[in-house]
Amino acid sequence: MNMLKPIKTITLANGLQIKLKEIHTAPLISSWIWYRVGSRDEIPGRTGISHWVEHLQFKGTARFPADELEKAISRTGGVWNAFTYLDWTTFFETMPADKIDLAMELEADRMINSTYDPEEVESERTVVISERQGRENSPGFRLGEAVKSAAFRVHSYHHEIIGDLADLKSIQRDDLFQHYQTYYSPNNAVITMAGDFDKDDMLKRIKDLYEHIPANDEPPRVNRPEPPQRGEHRLKVEGPGETILGDVVYHTPPASDPDFFPLLILDSILSGPQGLNMFGGGGISNKTSRLYLKMVEKEEVVVNIHGGLPATIDPFLYSLNFIVHPSSTPDAAIKVLDEEIQRLQDTPPRQEEILRAAKQTRALFAYGGESITNQAFWLGFSEMFASYEWVTDYLENLEAVTPEDVQRAAQTYLIPQNRLVGFYYPQNKGNNKQ
Amino acid sequence: MKTQNHASFNPESLPGPHDITRTQLDNGITLLVRPNFNTLSVSIAGYLQAGSLYDPLEKLGLADFTASTLMRGTKKQDFQQIYENLESMGASLGVSCGAHTAGFGGKSLADDLPALLEILADVLKEPVFPPSHIERVRSQLLTGLNLRTQDTNEMAGMGFDKIAYAGHPYGNPSDGFIETVTAIKTEDLVNFHQVHYGPKEMVIAVAGAVKPDQALQLAKDKFGDWANSEQPEVFLVPGADPLEKTVRSHHVIEEKSQADIILGVVGPPRKAEEFYPALMGNSILGQFGMMGRIGESVRNKAGLAYYAYSSLSSGIGPGPWIVSAGVDPQNIEQALQLITEEIKKFVADPVTPEELQDVQSSYIGKLPLSLESNTGVAGALLIIERNQLGLDYFQQYEEFISGITPESILEASRKYLDPGKLAISTAGP
Numbered sequence: 074m075n076m077l078k079p080i081k082t083i084t085l086a087n088g089l090q091i092k093l094k095e096i097h098t099a100p101l102i103s104s105w106i107w108y109r110v111g112s113r114d115e116i117p118g119r120t121g122i123s124h125w126v127e128h129l130q131f132k133g134t135a136r137f138p139a140d141e142l143e144k145a146i147s148r149t150g151g152v153w154n155a156f157t158y159l160d161w162t163t164f165f166e167t168m169p170a171d172k173i174d175l176a177m178e179l180e181a182d183r184m185i186n187s188t189y190d191p192e193e194v195e196s197e198r199t200v201v202i203s204e205r206q207g208r209e210n211s212p213g214f215r216l217g218e219a220v221k222s223a224a225f226r227v228h229s230y231h232h233e234i235i236g237d238l239a240d241l242k243s244i245q246r247d248d249l250f251q252h253y254q255t256y257y258s259p260n261n262a263v264i265t266m267a268g269d270f271d272k273d274d275m276l277k278r279i280k281d282l283y284e285h286i287p288a289n290d291e292p293p294r295v296n297r298p299e300p301p302q303r304g305e306h307r308l309k310v311e312g313p314g315e316t317i318l319g320d321v322v323y324h325t326p327p328a329s330d331p332d333f334f335p336l337l338i339l340d341s342i343l344s345g346p347q348g349l350n351m352f353g354g355g356g357i358s359n360k361t362s363r364l365y366l367k368m369v370e371k372e373e374v375v376v377n378i379h380g381g382l383p384a385t386i387d388p389f390l391y392s393l394n395f396i397v398h399p400s401s402t403p404d405a406a407i408k409v410l411d412e413e414i415q416r417l418q419d420t421p422p423r424q425e426e427i428l429r430a431a432k433q434t435r436a437l438f439a440y441g442g443e444s445i446t447n448q449a450f451w452l453g454f455s456e457m458f459a460s461y462e463w464v465t466d467y468l469e470n471l472e473a474v475t476p477e478d479v480q481r482a483a484q485t486y487l488i489p490q491n492r493l494v495g496f497y498y499p500q501n502k503g504n505n506k507q
Numbered sequence: 508m509k510t511q512n513h514a515s516f517n518p519e520s521l522p523g524p525h526d527i528t529r530t531q532l533d534n535g536i537t538l539l540v541r542p543n544f545n546t547l548s549v550s551i552a553g554y555l556q557a558g559s560l561y562d563p564l565e566k567l568g569l570a571d572f573t574a575s576t577l578m579r580g581t582k583k584q585d586f587q588q589i590y591e592n593l594e595s596m597g598a599s600l601g602v603s604c605g606a607h608t609a610g611f612g613g614k615s616l617a618d619d620l621p622a623l624l625e626i627l628a629d630v631l632k633e634p635v636f637p638p639s640h641i642e643r644v645r646s647q648l649l650t651g652l653n654l655r656t657q658d659t660n661e662m663a664g665m666g667f668d669k670i671a672y673a674g675h676p677y678g679n680p681s682d683g684f685i686e687t688v689t690a691i692k693t694e695d696l697v698n699f700h701q702v703h704y705g706p707k708e709m710v711i712a713v714a715g716a717v718k719p720d721q722a723l724q725l726a727k728d729k730f731g732d733w734a735n736s737e738q739p740e741v742f743l744v745p746g747a748d749p750l751e752k753t754v755r756s757h758h759v760i761e762e763k764s765q766a767d768i769i770l771g772v773v774g775p776p777r778k779a780e781e782f783y784p785a786l787m788g789n790s791i792l793g794q795f796g797m798m799g800r801i802g803e804s805v806r807n808k809a810g811l812a813y814y815a816y817s818s819l820s821s822g823i824g825p826g827p828w829i830v831s832a833g834v835d836p837q838n839i840e841q842a843l844q845l846i847t848e849e850i851k852k853f854v855a856d857p858v859t860p861e862e863l864q865d866v867q868s869s870y871i872g873k874l875p876l877s878l879e880s881n882t883g884v885a886g887a888l889l890i891i892e893r894n895q896l897g898l899d900y901f902q903q904y905e906e907f908i909s910g911i912t913p914e915s916i917l918e919a920s921r922k923y924l925d926p927g928k929l930a931i932s933t934a935g936p
Contacts, residue, residue, distance in 0.1 A: 076547075098545040099879050100520065131797075140803075143796035148865050150872020169872050196810035199835075204813040206764035207833045210659055313762040315653035346597070357599050360590040370586070373643065376650045396650060429595050436597025436616050439547040443880040 076442050077465045080452065081272045085280065087288040088260025092452045092461060093275055094267040096445060102268030103167040103449035106180050107457060110256035111160045112234040113386065114295055121236015122244055122252050124157040125201050129249060130164065131155070132193040134186040137179050139193070145175055152446075157234055160386045161457040162256075167446045170269040174278070180264075181282035184257055194246040202242075205235045212314045212497045213394070219310045220320045220495040224390060228299040258289035265452035268445045299324070299388065305489040314499030317397035319375070319406055323492045325391045328384035328458045334470045335478035336382055336391060336486065341430035342422050342479065343413070344380025344393060348437030349454070349464065352447040357433050363413055364393070372409045374401040386458045391486065403496045417483040421476035431472045438468070521874060521901040522884055528719035529898060530726075534706040534734055538726045539888040540719040541712075543881060549620045549715030550881035551627065552889055554608035557703035559681040560742045566691050568683020572648060573699045574604040579640035582633040586640060589626060598623050602630065604681055607742065607823050609704075614882060617716035621725055628729035631704060636696050645688065652685050659767040659934040660833070662758045666932030667769040670754045671827060675747045705735025712888035715881040744824035747773040749923075755931040766836040766935025768843060774828030774923050777821040777894045781919035783907055785819055785828065788916040790866040791858050792849065793817025793830055800853070801830055804845045811838050815846070823893065828923060836935045843931065850926045857913035870908050874901060 081093045111123050133139035146153050151168030153176065166176035208214040218233050225231040235241075264279060302324060326332050340347065345359020359365050359379070368375045375395040382391045397406050441447040455463035519525060528540045559570040578600070579586045593600055600613035600623060611631070615623040655661045665680060672678030682688075711730070713722045749772060775781045793801040798816040805815035812834045820826035830850075834842045878884050878901075891900050 099875050100517075101875055101879065139807075140796075144865055147796045147869050148872070150869050150874070150876065152873075152876065167876060169875065172872070196807065199810035200806060200813055203765065203811070203833065203835060206835060207813055209764035212657070313760065314657055316650055346594075357594055357597055358590060358601075359594075361587065361594045366587070370643070373646075376647050399646060399650065433594065433597040436548070439616055440614060440880075443546050443548070443882075445879060 076438065077451065080461070081276065082461075083276065085259065085284055087284065087286060089283050090263040090456070091276065091279055092263065092265045092456070093272045094448060094452060095270060095272055096267055096448060097269050099445065100170045100269050101167060101445045102170045102173040102266060102270055103165060103446040104173055104176050104180070105163055105165040105265045105449050105453050106184075107161055107163045107263040107265065107453040108256055109160070109261050109457065110162050110292070111158050112232060113159050113229050114256070114292070115229055115232070116295060118240060119244060119248065119252070120232040120240045121201065121234070122240070122249060123162055124234055124236060125197065125241070125244065126249055126253050127155050127157045127162050128197050128201060129189055129194065129253070130183055130187055132187065132190065132197070134182050134188060136182050136186065142179060149175070151176070159230060159234065159383070159389070163453065165446065165449065173270070177278065177282055181286070184259070184262070185286055187253060189246060189250045189253065191246050194249060198241065201235070202238065205238060205241065208235060212312060212318055212499070215312055216310050216318050216320050216495050216497040219308055220322055220493055221390070223306055223308055223495070224322055224324065224493045225299050227297045228387060229295050229297065230387065230389060255289070256292050259283055259286050260288040261292055263453050263456050265449050267449035267452060302491055306493040308493070308495045310495065310497045311500050312497065314497065316399070316499060317403060318497040319395045319397055319403060320392060320495045321407070321410065321492060322390040322392045323486050324388060325382060325486055326388050327386055328455075328463065332482055332485070333384070335474050335482040338427055338430050338471060338474045339417070339479050339482050340380045340382045340391060341433065342426050343417070344378060346430060346433035346437065347381070348434060348441065349451065349467065350437055350441035350447055351450045351454075352441070352444045357437065363417075364410065367413050368395065368406065368409050373398050374406040374409050384455070384458055407494065414483060414487045417480065418487070421480040424476060427474055427476065427479070428472070431468060434468055434471055518902045518905075521878055522887065523902045524898040527888065527898050528723070530723055532706070532727060532731055534731065536706045536709045536711060536726070536730055537892060538723060539710070539712045539892060540717070540722040541714045541884050541888060542717060542719060543714060543884070544716050546715050546881055547617060548614055548881060549617050549623075549713060549717050550612070550614040550885045551623065551711065551713050552610070552612045552882070552885035553709065553711040554610045554889065554893070555631070555704055555709045556607070556707060556738065556741050557609040557699070558605050558607040559679070560606050560676050560744065561699070561703055562679070562683070564679070565687060566683075566695060567679050567687040568648070568681070569691055569695055569699050570609060570703070571604040571682050572644065572688060572691050573696050574602045574609045575648065576636055576641060576644050576696060577602050577630045577634045577700075579644065580635050580637045581629045582635055583629055586637070589630065592622065592626060596622060600626060606677060606681060607744070612882070612885070620717055624725050624729045632733055634700060636693060636700075638693055641693055641696065645691075648682065648688050649685060652682065652688065655682075657760060659760055659763055659765060660831070662760060662934035663767040663769040663932045666756045666758050666934060667771065667827070667829065667930050670756060670930035670932060671750070671771070671773050672747055676744060677747065677824065702737045702739070705738040706730065706733045707735070707738045708741055710889060710892050712885040712892070714884035714888065747825045749773060749925065750928045750930060753927060753929045753931060756933075758932070758934040759936065760934055761936055763836070763935050765833050766839055766933055768832045768834065768839060768846070768931075768933050769829050770843070770846065770929050770931040771827055771829030772923055772925065772929060773825045774819050775821055775919070776823065776825050779821070781922060782821055784911050784915040784919035785821070785923065787863060787866050787870070787908070787911045788853070788858065788920050789817050789819040789828065790869070791862045791916075792853050795866050795869060800849050801846055804849055805832060805842055809841070809845060811835070811842050811845070815842070839933055839935070847926055847929070850924060854917070854920050854924055854926060857917045860913065863911065863913055863916070867908050867911065871905050874904065
C-alpha cells in the first residue's frame with residue numbers, strides 16, 4: 074500500500090536493523106526499539122522473565138536514574154511504554170519532534186547499561202505478582218491460561234507471558250540480568266521510527282548512538298516444536314463468576330505460512346475483521362459475521378463472540394471466545410458453532426465476502442495510519458515474525474485469497490481433532506449480589 | 508509567559524477559529540467541522556440530551572437500554588441491513604449513554620461519510636425497537652450487570668459513588684441494576700426515545716477529509732427537518748455536598764486474587780475556577796511520570812500495586828476526584844495508609860515549583876499527540892462545545908496552564924480534597 078511506503082532501511086555493522094519513515098503531518102516522532110525475545114524464549118523455572126526484564130528496563134541506568142527518566146519524558150508531553158509478547162519485546166516513545174533525542178539517548182543507554190539494582194528487582198517482583206493477581210481476577214484469563222497450557226504440552230507458548238507464580242517467586246536478580254545481557258544487543262534488535270524528521274539526519278544520529286555497541290553472540294532459542302494434536306481435547310475451569318465462558322482454539326500455522334492469509338479471511342468471515350492497529354483506529358463491529366449472526370442473533374446460544382488469529386513465529390492458535398447465553402448450554406453453543414464451520418467446509422464463501430474483508434482491512438489501515446505511533450509500530454511489528462513486506466503486502470495478499478483457499482483452510486484446520494474446547498463454569502453464582 | 512523546556516510547535520497547527528467551522532441549524536443542532544486532508548477518513552462524534560439522569564429511579568438503566576437498542580432496527584432498515592451497510596464499507600458507528608447525554612461516534616473512509624450520516628440519522632430519528640431485539644439486548648445488558656458483580660474495580664467504583672454521591676443523581680449507575688433493567692418494558696423505550704431524542708442542544712462534530720460546506724449540507728439534509736416539541740428542558744445537575752467525615756465500605760467478592768481500592772471526594776465541575784489548579788494538582792498527586800506521588804509511594808517504593816493513580820473527572824457537574832489502586836487483598840490497609848499520607852502531604856504544603864513546571868510542560872506538550880487522529884479531534888470539539896470553552900481554546904491553552912501557581916493548587920486542593928472527609932470503597936475477598 075502506498076501509505077506504508079517508502080521507507081529507509083539499513084543494517085549497521087553490529088547487526089542493528091533500522092527502518093525510518095518520514096511523515097510530516099504533525100510535529101511528532103514515534104521511536105521504537107524491538108528485541109527478538111518474548112515468552113517463547115522461556116523455559117520452565119524462568120517463565121515471565123522476559124516481561125519482568127521489560128519492567129526492569131524502566132528502573133534506570135547510571136546516566137538516567139529511573140525517577141529522572143520518567144519525569145524527563147513526561148515533561149515533554151510525550152508518551153512511552155513497552156510490551157512483552159510471545160515472540161518479542163518492544164519499547165516506544167512518541168514525543169514532540171524537537172524532544173525525541175532524549176528518548177533516543179535513553180534507548181541506546183539502556184540497551185547495555187541498565188543497573189538491575191537488587192532492591193529494585195525485589196520491589197518489582199511484588200509489582201509483577203500484583204499484575205498477575207489482577208489478571209487472575211478475570212475468569213477469561215483463567216480460562217485462557219488453562220486452554221493455552223493444554224494446547225501446548227511441549228512448545229513454550231504453553232505458559233502465559235506474565236509467567237507462573239512459582240517462577241515469579243523464585244527468579245533471582247542474576248537470572249534477570251543474564252536474560253537482559255543475552256537478548257538485549259544490537260544484533261537482536263530493530264529500531265523503527267516514523268514522523269517529522271529528515272531520514273538522513275536521523276540515520277546519522279542513530280549511528281552516533283549505536284555504532285559503538287558491539288554485537289553479542291546469537292542468543293539461544295528454545296526449539297521444541299509442538300507435536301500434532303491427536304484428537305479433540307476438552308477441559309473445564311471452575312471458579313467465581315456469574316456466566317459460562319467458552320474458549321475454542323484450533324492449532325494454526327505461523328504468520329509466514331502461505332495458509333495464514335486464507336485463515337485471516339476465514340476469521341474475518343466467521344468472526345469479523347481484525348486489522349493490525351495497535352494504537353487508535355478503533356475497530357469495526359462484527360455483527361454481520363457468520364458466527365455472530367448464527368450464534369448470537371439466530372440461535373441465541375451465546376451473548377457475544379470474538380475471534381483472534383495472532384501473527385506468530387511458530388504455529389499458534391485461532392481462538393473463538395464467547396459468553397454462553399444464560400438460557401443456553403455449552404453443548405448447544407458448540408453444536409451451532411460446528412454447523413457454521415461445516416457450512417464453510419462444504420461450500421466456499423462468495424467472492425464478495427473476500428472483497429468485503431479486504432475493504433474492511435483497507436479502512437482499518439486508513440484509521441490506524443492517522444497515528445504516528447501506529448505507523449512506527451507497523452514498521453517493526455512484522456519484522457519480528459516475517460518482514461515489513463508482510464505488512465505492505467498484507468492487503469494484496471488478502472485480495473489474492475480465493476474462495477477455494479478459504480474452504481481448504483476450513484477443511485484443514487477447523488477440525489475437531491485439531492482443537493481444544495474449554496469452558497469456565499461459575500461456582501458461586503448468585504452469591505455476589507450487589 | 509514561560510518558554511522553558513516544553514515542546515515548541517505552531518499553535519495554528521492545532522484546531523482553532525482558523526479551521527473549525529461552527530454552525531447552528533434552525534432546529535437547534537450545533538455542527539462543528541474541522542477538515543484534515545492529510546487523512547483518508549472522517550470521524551463523527553456528538554451527543555443529545557438523553558442521558559441516564561433522565562431515568563426514573565425504578566427504571567434505572569432506561570436511557571442506556573434505549574441507546575443500546577437504537578441500532579436494532581428502524582422504519583427503513585432492520586438490524587442486519589444496518590450492520591451490513593456499516594460493516595461492508597468498513598465503517599463503524601455506536602450509540603452509548605452517559606449521565607447527561609447519549610453520545611454517538613463513528614468513522615468511515617471519506618467517500619462513505621454521506622452513507623454513515625444517513626445511518627446515524629436513521630437510527631436516532633426512527634428506531635422501531637423490535638421486541639425480539641429488545642429481549643436480546645436485555646439479556647446482553649443483564650450479562651454485563653452480572654459480570655459487573657464479579658469485577659472488583661467496578662464494584663469498588665459503585666461503592667464509592669454510593670458514599671460520595673449519596674442522595675445525588677450521580678450516585679445512580681447509568682447501567683442500572685438487574686431489577687430495574689428487568690422492569691423496563693417496550694413502551695418505556697419507545698416513550699423515552701419519543702420524549703428525549705431530538706435536536707434541542709444536540710451537537711455533531713465532524714473531523715477528517717471533508718470540506719466544511721459539504722459536511723454542513725449533509726447535516727442539513729439528514730437532520731435539518733428533525734423536530735421534537737416534547738423535549739424537556741436540559742437537566743441541571745445540583746452541586747454535591749462533601750462528606751462530614753470519612754466513610755468506608757467493603758464489598759465482598761469471593762476468591763479474587765486482587766482487591767481494588769477507590770477513594771476520594773466530589774471534585775470541581777469543569778467551569779469552576781478551581782478546575783485548572785485541581786487538574787495540575789491531580790497530575791502531580793497521581794499521574795505525572797509513573798503515576799505521580801502516589802505511584803512513587805505505592806508502586807515504586809513499596810511495590811504494593813501494579814497500578815495506583817489519581818484521576819479528576821470534571822464535567823458539566825461535580826465529577827469525582829479519586830485515587831484508584833489494585834493490590835493484594837492483604838495489603839489493603841498498608842496501601843490505604845500510604846495513599847492517605849500522600850493526600851495529607853498534598854493539602855499541607857504547596858507543590859514545588861519544579862513539580863508544577865513539569866506538569867505544565869507535560870500538558871502543553873501533549874496537545875499535538877492528543878489531537879493527531881480524527882477521532883481525537885472530534886472528541887476535542889465536543890469538549891469545547893459542551894463546556895463552552897471557545898473555538899480558540901487550544902490557542903489559549905498554554906496561557907491557562909501557565910497561569911497556575913503552587914498556591915492556587917493548594918487552595919483548590921484544600922477546598923475539595925479533605926483527607927478527613929474521604930469516601931473509601933474497597934472490593935475483593
